[in-house]
Amino acid sequence: MAPPASPTAVATGPLVDEKDPAAVALGYTADASKVDKTKHPQYVAGSACSNCALYQGAAGSAQGGCPLFPGKQVLGKAWCNAWAKKVA
Numbered sequence: 001m002a003p004p005a006s007p008t009a010v011a012t013g014p015l016v017d018e019k020d021p022a023a024v025a026l027g028y029t030a031d032a033s034k035v036d037k038t039k040h041p042q043y044v045a046g047s048a049c050s051n052c053a054l055y056q057g058a059a060g061s062a063q064g065g066c067p068l069f070p071g072k073q074v075l076g077k078a079w080c081n082a083w084a085k086k087v088a
């Protein structure tokens with residue numbers, strides 16, 4: 001039996017697959033440390049979904065929603081080329 005989800009872990013939906021056409025179009029990479037910097041020269045070291053303005057997961061959460069992938073979740077450590085710095 002899995003432990004009950006904590007109230008803060010309200011993220012739902014399947015994880016985005018890097019191979020989804022929408023993910024490919026955005027250069028979504030499940031592990032930001034593996035972003036192809038040749039393909040994505042705009043990649044900023046240290047950027048990831050978890051510090052993106054569009055990330056809907058709670059601070060420090062492993063995964064959460066992103067409006068660019070409706071009904072799905074992105075990993076906090078992932079990245080895509082629409083990344084925008086979260087203003088604290």
Ligand code: SF4
Nearest residue numbers: 049052055066080083
């Ligand atoms: S827009 Fe931000 S939160 Fe959404 S997938 Fe791209 S980097 Fe992650």
